[in-house]
Amino acid sequence: MTIAFEELEGSPVIAVGADGTTARRVFRVAWADWPQFVRDLIGSYRRAGTDYYFIPPLEFPGLPGVVVSSLEVSPFDPGNPDGTEVSTLTSGTNSYPAAGAKITADYEALPADDEPSRGELPATPSGTYLTYRADLGSEFHTTSSRGWHWDTAGSPPLAPDVNPGIVIPTGVFRLIWQRVVAPNWTAIRQLRGKVNDAPFVGAAAGTVLFLGARVVRQFEFGEGMGFWRVEYLFSERAIELAGGGLAGWNHAYKEQAVNGEHWLPLVDEDGNGPYAAADLTPLFEFGTG
Amino acid sequence: MPLLSGKSGRVLADGAALAEITLWTFKTLRRNVAYASSATGGFRRRLPGVREGSGRFNFVVAAANPANANLQTGAELTLSLCLDASRCYTVPAMIDSVAIETDISGGGPITGWAEFSTTGAWTEPE
Numbered sequence: 373m374t375i376a377f378e379e380l381e382g383s384p385v386i387a388v389g390a391d392g393t394t395a396r397r398v399f400r401v402a403w404a405d406w407p408q409f410v411r412d413l414i415g416s417y418r419r420a421g422t423d424y425y426f427i428p429p430l431e432f433p434g435l436p437g438v439v440v441s442s443l444e445v446s447p448f449d450p451g452n453p454d455g456t457e458v459s460t461l462t463s464g465t466n467s468y469p470a471a472g473a474k475i476t477a478d479y480e481a482l483p484a485d486d487e488p489s490r491g492e493l494p495a496t497p498s499g500t501y502l503t504y505r506a507d508l509g510s511e512f513h514t515t516s517s518r519g520w521h522w523d524t525a526g527s528p529p530l531a532p533d534v535n536p537g538i539v540i541p542t543g544v545f546r547l548i549w550q551r552v553v554a555p556n557w558t559a560i561r562q563l564r565g566k567v568n569d570a571p572f573v574g575a576a577a578g579t580v581l582f583l584g585a586r587v588v589r590q591f592e593f594g595e596g597m598g599f600w601r602v603e604y605l606f607s608e609r610a611i612e613l614a615g616g617g618l619a620g621w622n623h624a625y626k627e628q629a630v631n632g633e634h635w636l637p638l639v640d641e642d643g644n645g646p647y648a649a650a651d652l653t654p655l656f657e658f659g660t661g
Numbered sequence: 662m663p664l665l666s667g668k669s670g671r672v673l674a675d676g677a678a679l680a681e682i683t684l685w686t687f688k689t690l691r692r693n694v695a696y697a698s699s700a701t702g703g704f705r706r707r708l709p710g711v712r713e714g715s716g717r718f719n720f721v722v723a724a725a726n727p728a729n730a731n732l733q734t735g736a737e738l739t740l741s742l743c744l745d746a747s748r749c750y751t752v753p754a755m756i757d758s759v760a761i762e763t764d765i766s767g768g769g770p771i772t773g774w775a776e777f778s779t780t781g782a783w784t785e786p787e
């Protein structure tokens with residue numbers, strides 16, 4: 373159903389800044405039509421069995437990927453309410469049939485499916501948006517004095533109270549997945565604390581540790597409406613090995629080098645490293661629960 | 662076509678006739694909303710807004726039971742603004758102001774007027 377609307381004077385307003393393009397449009401619709409109009413602007417999913425059918429949010433004309441990020445509905449003429457539905461606190465609200473509703477839609481730029489914010493991001497279902505943010509991290513590793521001596525001829529091992537430290541640069545990155553219809557709760561639970569078994573976001577296998585997810589509801593509006601914003605947190609630890617390759621989360625510093633390499637993989641009696649490896653891509657598939 | 666004369670007009674406040682009324686006015690209006698949009702083709706359009714009314718009535722201060730004695734600013738009362746003996750506007754109103762004018766140099770009668778605004782829906786004469 374197409375809803376009759378008009379775009380009001382003064383609309384639109386477009387801002388282009390360092391954080392991307394934002395815009396605002398202001399519409400007038402009949403009071404009874406505002407819920408459906410809002411649904412159309414936000415977009416939605418329809419679920420049929422285990423399949424999801426995506427109804428995309430309406431983009432800002434001429435600006436692909438600029439979609440509605442928030443909406444405000446207010447009376448177009450607040451001075452002319454009709455209170456016939458207001459008999460108790462829960463029976464209804466004022467309506468404004470004479471002048472209708474004013475809908476203010478704020479838009480922001482989200483990366484389009486075919487133009488991700490950076491390369492090598494995991495594939496995601498159509499209609500969802502994945503953005504990447506990275507931050508600094510570091511790890512301080514204290515070594516034993518026994519393996520070190522001053523770099524002078526005949527120098528003995530360091531005194532026991534001298535423990536050289538090694539700063540290991542690490543990184544924390546977030547993959548923020550928006551407009552998710554059904555987070556994959558099972559994958560989140562099963563993959564937390566595991567490392568990647570294959571290259572992931574450009575990082576070598578074994579170097580990315582999945583720390584967990586922060587999940588919040590977004591665009592919750594009425595029955596069957598609403599998405600989730602899923603923020604995945606990963607820590608990347610990649611130490612260049614002397615003989616080539618990278619040491620990840622299952623490597624530790626060995627006092628005595630083996631073939632000139634101090635960073636060696638750790639395993640237990642069963643041959644398992646501290647962190648199990650797994651395919652992290654199910655994090656970016658819809659859940660079925 | 663016969664014209665209506667105002668000579669039988671009167672004003673009642675809560676059912677009691679006010680003395681020595683010389684004139685009354687009642688103006689109704691809608692606070693319409695003007696706007697322009699993608700659909701108005703370069704012209705402003707208006708939508709009907711909320712209704713309200715206001716008016717005033719003039720009186721001569723009678724020695725006994727002057728009209729202003731029954732009018733307090735801020736008071737809510739039901740005014741009957743009558744065109745004649747049977748046709749009246751029934752107006753819930755709030756008295757906004759009451760004024761008295763004493764003509765010392767001319768020696769004319771002491772007059773006054775009250776201004777009011779509607780407070781709710783009114784009925785018009787049939």
